[in-house]
Structures are given as C-alpha cells and as structure tokens.
Amino acid sequence: MTRIDPAVSATADLRRDLRRETAFFLSLSLPALVLVGLCAMLPILWILRQSFLTLRGTYTLSNWEKLLSSDLTWRAIWSTVELSAGTLVLCCILGLPLALALASAPQKLANRLLVLLMLPLWTSILVRTYGWLVLLRRDGLVNQGLQSIGLTDTPLALVYNFTGTLIGMVHFMLPLFVLPTYAALRDIDHNTIRASASMGASLPRTLVSVVLPLAAGGIRSGSMIVFIYTLGFFITPAILGGGQVNPIAIRIERTLSTFQNWGAASALGILLLLLVALAAALLVGVRHLLSRRGGHHA
Amino acid sequence: MTPLPITIETLRKTYGEFTALDDVSLRILPGEFLTLLGPSGSGKTTLLMALAGFTRPDSGRIVIGDRDVTRLAPNKRDIGIVFQNYALFPHMSVRENVEYPLKIRKVPRREARDRAMAALERVKLGAFADRDIAALSGGQRQRVALARAIVYEPRIMLMDEPLSALDKNLREHMQFEIRRLHDDLGITTVYVTHDQREALTMSDRIAVMSAGRIQQIDAPQEIYHRPRSAFVAGFMGEANILAATDCRALDGRPMQGPHRVMVRAENFHLDRSACGPEGLSLGGRIAAIAFRGENWLIHLALASGQEVMLSIPSRQSEGCESLKPGQDITAHADANHVHFLAEEAA
Amino acid sequence: MLESFDNRGFKIAMWIIAALILGFLILPTLIVVPLSFSGSDLLEFPPSTFSLRWYQSFFGSTSWMLALKTSLLLGALTALLAVPVSLAACIAMNRLGGIKSRVLYTYVLSPSVIPGILLAIGLFFVLAKLKLIGTLSGVLVGHVVLAIPVTTIVLFPAVSRFDWGQVDAARSLGAGWLRAITGILVPQLNFTLLTAALMAFLTSLDEAVVSIFVAAGDSATLPKLMFLSLRDQIDPTIAAISTLWTVLVVAVVLLVNARRAP
Numbered sequence: 001m002t003r004i005d006p007a008v009s010a011t012a013d014l015r016r017d018l019r020r021e022t023a024f025f026l027s028l029s030l031p032a033l034v035l036v037g038l039c040a041m042l043p044i045l046w047i048l049r050q051s052f053l054t055l056r057g058t059y060t061l062s063n064w065e066k067l068l069s070s071d072l073t074w075r076a077i078w079s080t081v082e083l084s085a086g087t088l089v090l091c092c093i094l095g096l097p098l099a100l101a102l103a104s105a106p107q108k109l110a111n112r113l114l115v116l117l118m119l120p121l122w123t124s125i126l127v128r129t130y131g132w133l134v135l136l137r138r139d140g141l142v143n144q145g146l147q148s149i150g151l152t153d154t155p156l157a158l159v160y161n162f163t164g165t166l167i168g169m170v171h172f173m174l175p176l177f178v179l180p181t182y183a184a185l186r187d188i189d190h191n192t193i194r195a196s197a198s199m200g201a202s203l204p205r206t207l208v209s210v211v212l213p214l215a216a217g218g219i220r221s222g223s224m225i226v227f228i229y230t231l232g233f234f235i236t237p238a239i240l241g242g243g244q245v246n247p248i249a250i251r252i253e254r255t256l257s258t259f260q261n262w263g264a265a266s267a268l269g270i271l272l273l274l275l276v277a278l279a280a281a282l283l284v285g286v287r288h289l290l291s292r293r294g295g296h297h298a
Numbered sequence: 299m300t301p302l303p304i305t306i307e308t309l310r311k312t313y314g315e316f317t318a319l320d321d322v323s324l325r326i327l328p329g330e331f332l333t334l335l336g337p338s339g340s341g342k343t344t345l346l347m348a349l350a351g352f353t354r355p356d357s358g359r360i361v362i363g364d365r366d367v368t369r370l371a372p373n374k375r376d377i378g379i380v381f382q383n384y385a386l387f388p389h390m391s392v393r394e395n396v397e398y399p400l401k402i403r404k405v406p407r408r409e410a411r412d413r414a415m416a417a418l419e420r421v422k423l424g425a426f427a428d429r430d431i432a433a434l435s436g437g438q439r440q441r442v443a444l445a446r447a448i449v450y451e452p453r454i455m456l457m458d459e460p461l462s463a464l465d466k467n468l469r470e471h472m473q474f475e476i477r478r479l480h481d482d483l484g485i486t487t488v489y490v491t492h493d494q495r496e497a498l499t500m501s502d503r504i505a506v507m508s509a510g511r512i513q514q515i516d517a518p519q520e521i522y523h524r525p526r527s528a529f530v531a532g533f534m535g536e537a538n539i540l541a542a543t544d545c546r547a548l549d550g551r552p553m554q555g556p557h558r559v560m561v562r563a564e565n566f567h568l569d570r571s572a573c574g575p576e577g578l579s580l581g582g583r584i585a586a587i588a589f590r591g592e593n594w595l596i597h598l599a600l601a602s603g604q605e606v607m608l609s610i611p612s613r614q615s616e617g618c619e620s621l622k623p624g625q626d627i628t629a630h631a632d633a634n635h636v637h638f639l640a641e642e643a644a
Numbered sequence: 645m646l647e648s649f650d651n652r653g654f655k656i657a658m659w660i661i662a663a664l665i666l667g668f669l670i671l672p673t674l675i676v677v678p679l680s681f682s683g684s685d686l687l688e689f690p691p692s693t694f695s696l697r698w699y700q701s702f703f704g705s706t707s708w709m710l711a712l713k714t715s716l717l718l719g720a721l722t723a724l725l726a727v728p729v730s731l732a733a734c735i736a737m738n739r740l741g742g743i744k745s746r747v748l749y750t751y752v753l754s755p756s757v758i759p760g761i762l763l764a765i766g767l768f769f770v771l772a773k774l775k776l777i778g779t780l781s782g783v784l785v786g787h788v789v790l791a792i793p794v795t796t797i798v799l800f801p802a803v804s805r806f807d808w809g810q811v812d813a814a815r816s817l818g819a820g821w822l823r824a825i826t827g828i829l830v831p832q833l834n835f836t837l838l839t840a841a842l843m844a845f846l847t848s849l850d851e852a853v854v855s856i857f858v859a860a861g862d863s864a865t866l867p868k869l870m871f872l873s874l875r876d877q878i879d880p881t882i883a884a885i886s887t888l889w890t891v892l893v894v895a896v897v898l899l900v901n902a903r904r905a906p
Contacts, residue, residue: 011357025739027891029752031732033733039786040758042766043766047769066871095665097661097665111901115898116670119670123673123847124849124889125850126871126884127676131672132719134672134687135671167650171672186645194648202828218898232758232762234853239874249759257814273758286757351815352812373817373818379813382811383812385809385813387828388832399817402818446817
C-alpha cells in the first residue's frame with residue numbers, strides 16, 4: 001500500500017476536474033454554437049455593419065438618413081404591421097372556435113382532426129400559395145362560387161392584392177396559432193368548468209369568464225408566434241401580393257434586385273429586426289402586465 | 299480475488315449553503331458489508347455516489363486498496379453498483395443487460411455469454427435470459443441488476459437502497475439473499491438504506507449518518523444496544539430517552555443526575571423479579587394499552603409529562619390483561635439494558 | 645369539456661364553424677390534385693379533360709429534375725447534419741443545467757425568430773466573402789441552421805425525459821461517456837431521432853427564402869424554381885409537383901402519427 005498523507009488535499013485538482021467536465025459538455029454543444037454563430041449571428045452583424053457603409057466601403061449614416069426620411073419606408077412599415085395585425089386578428093377569430101371545438105371533442109376524434117391541422121403545416125408554403133392562387137383568381141373556384149350563388153355579378157379581385165396576401169398568411173399561420181391554444185384548452189381542469197356550470201353560469205358566460213382566461217397562456221404564445229413570424233414574411237406577399245403589397249421584406253428584396261443597394265437593404269433589414277424585437281418586447285410586456293394584474297389567478 | 303479495503307479521508311461536498319458531506323472519514327475493511335444508514339438528506343447517498351465517482355467531492359480523498367480513486371472517472375473504478383431504480387437498459391434483453399459490462403471489457407462473445415448465464419443462474423434467473431426487461435417483475439429486475447453488477451467481478455460493490463421499491467415480504471427475502479451473495483463472493487460492499495431493520499439484518503457494521511457526518515459506526519448489536527447519542531438511539535428503533543431524575547434505582551434510591559439514559563421499549567418489565575439486583579424503576583400512569591399479537595404495547599405517562607413506550611412480550615404478559623388506561627403502574631429495567639448517553643449528543 | 649352544458653345550438657354552431665375552418669385549411673392543398681391531372685393549359689375547374697401531361701412535363705424537364713435532385717440531396721444532408729449537431733447540444737444542455745442550459749437553448753433556437761429574408765441576405769454576404777454563393781454547401785449551411793431549432797425543439801424534451809440513471813449505470817459498468825451515450829441513450833431515442841430527421845428534411849425541402857438568395861444554377865432548389873415560375877406565370881406543372889408533395893407529406897404525417905399512436 002502506498003502511504004496516504006491526509007495533509008495533502010486534492011481540492012485544486014478536484015476543481016479542475018469539475019471544470020474539465022463542464023468544458024467537455026460545452027464542447028458537445030460546440031458544433032451547434034459554431035453553426036448558429038457563423039450562419040445566423042455573423043450574417044446579422046454583417047448586415048448591421050453594412051447598413052453603415054457606403055458603396056465604396058466607407059462609414060456613413062446616409063443609409064439610415066435616407067431610409068428614415070423616405071415615405072416608402074414608413075409605408076413599408078405600415079404595410080408590415082397591417083399584415084401582421086390583420087393576420088393575428090383573423091387567426092384569433094378563426095382559431096379560437098376551432099381550438100375550442102377540438103378541445104371539446106373526444107380525444108380520439110381530436111387527434112384525427114389534428115392531423116388535418118398538421119397537414120397544411122407540413123405542406124410546402126409554395127404548394128399552399130399556389131393553391132390559393134388557383135382558388136382566388138378572377139376565374140377561380142371562389143369567384144365562380146360567389147357568382148353562382150349570386151353574391152356578386154362581376155368577379156372580385158381576391159388575389160394580387162392585400163386581400164389575397166392576408167388570406168395566404170392567415171392560412172399559413174392558423175395551425176401555428178391553434179396548436180398552443182388547443183393545448184392550453186386541453187389542460188384546463190374540467191372541474192372548474194363544472195363548477196361554473198353548477199353555479200348557474202351559461203355556456204357563453206363560462207367561456208368568457210372561465211375558459212378564455214385559463215387558456216390565456218396558450219393564446220398568448222400563439223399570438224406571439226403569429227405576430228413575430230408574419231413580420232418577416234416574404235414568399236406570400238411576393239406571390240399573392242402581385243406587387244401591390246410591399247412590406248419591409250419585399251422592399252429589402254427589391255432594393256437588392258433592382259438597385260443593388262446593399263447599404264439601404266441592410267438598413268431595412270436591421271429595421272425589420274428592430275420591429276421584431278419591439279413586437280416581442282411588447283408582447284412579453286403585455287404578458288407581465290396581465291400576470292401582475294391577475295397575479296392571484298396564477 | 300482478494301477483497302479490497304476502502305479508505306475515505308476528510309471527504310467534503312457542499313451544494314451552495316448545504317453541506318452534504320462534512321469532512322467524512324471512514325475505513326471500510328476488506329470483504330466487509332458496511333451499511334450507511336440515515337434519514338434522507340443525511341449524506342449517505344452523496345457518500346455512496348462519491349465512492350462511485352458520480353459526485354465529485356470538494357476536498358478529501360477516496361482510496362480503494364492502494365489506489366487513490368478520488369479523481370478517477372466512474373467507468374475506471376471497477377465498481378459494481380446496484381441503483382435504486384435498477385437502471386436496467388430497456389432496449390436490451392436480460393442477458394444483453396448482463397453481458398453489457400463484459401462487452402465493454404472486450405470479453406470474447408462465447409465467454410461473455412457463459413459468464414452472463416452463470417451470473418443469472420446465481421440470482422436464479424437463468425430461465426429468464428431472453429426475456430425483455432419490461433416483462434419482468436420488480437423482484438426479477440432487482441436480480442438482473444444484481445447479476446449485471448457482479449458479472450465482471452468488481453472489487454467493490456455499492457448498493458443504493460436497492461430494495462426500497464419492493465414490497466415488504468420480498469424485501470425481507472432479498473435481504474437474506476443479498477447477504478448470502480455477499481458471503482459467497484466476499485466483495486467489499488457498501489449498502490445505503492434508511493431502513494434500520496434492513497441495516498441490522500444485513501450488515502457487518504453500520505455507519506449511522508446525519509447532517510453530513512457519521513454519528514456512529516459499529517456492529518449492529520453495538521449500535522442497537524449502546525447507541526452513542528440520542529439521535530442514533532432514536533433512529534435505531536423504539537428508544538425511550540429518560541432524564542435520570544425521572545427514574546429511581548431498583549432499590550428505591552433516587553438516581554444520580556444529570557445523566558440521560560436510553561431504555562428500549564422491549565426491555566421494560568412490569569415484574570420486578572424479572573430484573574437483576576441493579577437497574578431502574580419508572581412510575582407512571584397508563585395512557586393507552588393495546589394488544590398487538592406478539593406483544594402488549596403500553597404508553598406510560600410520567601409525572602413530568604413525558605410518554606414512555608413499553609413493549610411487554612405476550613408470552614410473559616405479566617398481568618397485562620387486567621390493566622386499564624388510567625391505572626398507575628411501575629415499570630422496571632435491568633441495569634444491562636439501561637444505557638447512559640453521552641451528554642454532548644443532545 | 646363542455647359536457648356540463650346542454651346548449652345544443654351553441655355546440656352545433658361551433659362545430660359548423662370548426663368544419664368550415666378545417667375546410668379552409670385543407671382546401672388549397674386539395675384543389676391542386678384534380679388540376680394536376682387536367683388535360684388543358686388553362687386552370688379550369690373542374691378540368692374538362694384529363695391527362696398526365698403535367699407529370700410528364702415535370703419528370704421530363706431537366707431543370708425540374710435537377711432541382712428535385714438538389715432538394716432531396718439537401719434535405720437528406722440537412723437531416724444528417726442537424727440531428728447529430730442538435731442532439732449533442734441537447735445532451736450538453738441537459739448535463740450542464742441551470743443558466744448555462746437556458747442561455748444555450750435560447751441561442752440555438754434564435755435562428756427561428758430571425759426573419760428569413762434577413763438570414764438570407766446576411767448569409768449571402770458571408771457566403772460571397774467565402775466565395776460559396778451558388779454552391780450546394782452554401783445553401784446547406786443555411787438549411788442546417790434553420791433546421792437546428794426545429795430538431796432541438798423535438799429532441800430536447802426527449803433528452804430531458806430520458807432516465808439518465810441508465811447512463812450512470814452504463815458508466816459504472818465501464819462505459820465512457822461517448823459509449824454510454826451512443827449505446828444507451830441513442831438507441832432508446834430512435835423514434836424521436838427519426839421524427840427530428842424527418843422534420844429537418846421537410847424544413848430543408850420547404851425552405852425557399854434562403855435558397856432564392858444564395859442558390860443558383862446547379863444548387864437551385866425545387867422551391868426556388870417553383871417561386872420563380874409562380875412569379876412569372878401559373879404553370880400547371882406546379883400542380884403536379886404540389887400533388888406529389890402533398891402525397892409525400894400525407895405519408896410522412898400518417899407515418900409519424902401511426903408510430904406515435906401505440
């Protein structure tokens with residue numbers, strides 16, 4: 001047996017071992033860190049830098065000055081917000097009844113219907129956009145239907161404008177809104193609803209004063225997903241907007257393809273990112289405000 | 299294979315403010331079955347996990363045989379562990395589970411198979427080798443875990459409350475079986491439990507832990523009859539801790555204060571003649587009395603307000619049948635069963 | 645959930661609305677199926693004649709076929725890269741725990757909230773500097789970085805739910821970290837890993853914005869070609885592609901659901 005000297009403490013070595021193990025696990029996340037850093041963080045920083053550069057590569061504020069003083073910019077911001085807000089409102093109007101119906105269905109039926117909800121979620125955005133293009137054309141199925149039941153004499157302009165873009169975006173976002181809302185509704189303790197019924201509250205009353213407040217978390221995360229996602233939408237307005245709808249994402253592409261102006265496009269990009277951050281902060285802020293006011297619920 | 303001793307020196311582990319191990323030192327003899335006994339949070343599992351290598355101590359060291367393993371990874375320690383929930387691999391069959399450590403040690407296929415089967419035979423599961431883990435009962439899983447831990451002949455065996463998930467009968471049966479396995483293999487074994495009866499049944503020595511320290515380490519009988527502190531006494535079964543001033547000697551003289559004494563419930567007699575010349579007497583009123591099959595249980599309320607538990611074997615009921623709550627009686631204990639507690643361990 | 649109430653009118657109305665909305669959701673995907681078999685150049689509905697000419701035009705076109713091949717290859721490579729990368733990250737997050745884990749999680753998920761157009765032009769800058777514009781690897785890294793949040797969301801809960809006592813057991817039995825993870829954790833995550841791989845594949849297959857900006861020539865993907873063709877004119881070939889795509893997605897969704905059910 002080797003002599004054991006109790007006076008020698010291995011504390012420093014033990015600490016080093018612990019750090020080494022931490023480092024090992026950090027190194028497991030290294031590929032993800034590097035990939036996200038190189039392909040997501042670095043590009044954003046590059047855009048940020050580019051927004052302060054002239055075409056010759058010298059630093060300037062002129063990109064931002066021109067951007068913020070241009071009417072087009074403000075119209076693009078307005079158009080972006082209008083689309084996102086419109087999508088969110090429609091998702092709430094359509095999504096809440098659907099989520100409620102799914103949540104009140106027996107689990108087995110609900111699971112089957114959820115597949116119908118997942119289907120468009122998994123289908124290519126281009127396939128779905130194409131479908132809408134076909135449906136909403138002047139001589140498309142929707143106009144045919146409207147004319148045959150006599151709602152309108154002349155075909156309506158349903159596509160290549162704001163309406164068409166909005167329909168496409170609602171269609172894209174609706175499953176993403178319904179899923180968290182549905183999950184929150186499913187999680188509600190049924191006894192609270194029975195209690196409400198036993199106290200004589202009507203169904204609509206129970207929905208407004210018991211069910212919706214209890215599902216608020218899911219509705220909020222659904223709303224967050226919808227709003228933040230739609231701010232940067234490109235494909236849908238590019239195809240269904242037909243040049244009539246010009247949110248920031250479209251302006252960025254046009255600035256690049258038509259004017260080759262990287263500085264201006266970059267500034268627009270940063271503006272879009274700020275808008276997303278602002279929306280996120282706003283929605284998180286609303287949540288804090290609500291949870292503070294209704295703190296006793298939680 | 300000669301069993302190895304384990305030496306633990308001033309092992310310390312803290313989690314923030316909480317001290318899980320407070321400079322624990324301990325020598326475990328080669329081939330010994332040592333149980334770490336204590337309530338949850340006493341540090342017994344932390345100590346076991348430090349031995350296994352899953353918990354890194356802040357300071358101190360662990361020596362197995364003549365090898366300092368303090369900084370060694372768990373997979374390099376050559377220790378067999380039976381986990382509380384068994385941690386069997388559900389995607390492998392029973393035999394594959396037992397073969398796993400041999401596969402890692404690059405034992406040839408045929409030999410690994412034979413050794414795995416031998417280990418399974420040893421725990422009486424030879425017929426279950428090709429079953430799925432999911433198809434086994436709790437007791438069978440326990441045996442697979444045992445077979446898996448012994449198949450590669452580790453020099454040390456650690457068990458973390460391995461029987462806690464089993465029902466009472468099976469647990470008592472497995473206690474003897476694990477002990478027999480230990481005697482057959484002669485592996486130095488460290489066993490963690492919070493069940494004092496289990497510890498008494500199985501161990502060569504018991505280390506009673508609380509608050510990250512070893513309160514007492516001794517053979518089961520020693521721990522049971524001569525606990526060194528009120529904590530140990532209380533943790534090892536029904537112990538009455540009495541102030542000496544509440545008691546009288548058997549000859550009626552007052553006892554010398556300020557000691558505190560421990561008398562186990564089953565060591566009281568109602569019949570004075572059952573005791574030798576030396577001992578103590580305790581007067582009080584019966585608060586409750588119940589017949590429990592093998593014994594009578596009496597709650598005796600002392601003048602000081604303290605309640606003392608007496609357990610009188612029904613074989614020598616000493617007139618218990620006629621006792622009623624509210625009656626005044628005197629209980630006696632022989633000096634051999636009166637244990638003086640060290641004062642500092644309050 | 646609403647069984648305490650016998651307000652039939654309300655419930656009937658709710659189900660009618662729900663059915664209409666579900667119809668709204670699947671209508672655009674269904675409408676393209678009959679169109680793809682139309683014999684006419686016009687997008688008439690219902691089609692007056694039937695043919696397979698749009699499938700022929702798809703499978704017969706070198707540019708469509710090249711794009712298809714590129715997209716399938718990209719999807720497979722994306723799944724192959726994103727799944728192990730995010731599995732390793734999930735294991736790291738699980739083992740590190742605490743604030744380190746939360747910071748890592750947020751960071752890894754961040755590409756999902758960055759607007760695609762921004763990622764696309766930013767990536768264009770970076771790839772231009774590296775002279776990788778128009779190459780397959782350029783598009784690939786973009787797709788992988790978009791797939792990592794998706795695979796992480798699928799894998800992280802599964803890794804957290806896993807009984808890590810088994811990995812400890814494996815280590816006590818002599819296995820090192822790597823061996824314990826690959827031999828014990830990974831085989832038991834098989835279904836989750838498959839789901840994550842499928843989702844990564846579909847993420848890449850469906851990705852259009854990054855492809856539109858950084859892909860070119862041989863690396864042009866199916867969505868890029870579809871986008872360009874939709875912007876210029878409505879070609880019924882797209883209906884054939886869309887039908888094939890829908891069939892693929894239905895198969896995948898049914899597969900995933902069937903595996904999840906038992």
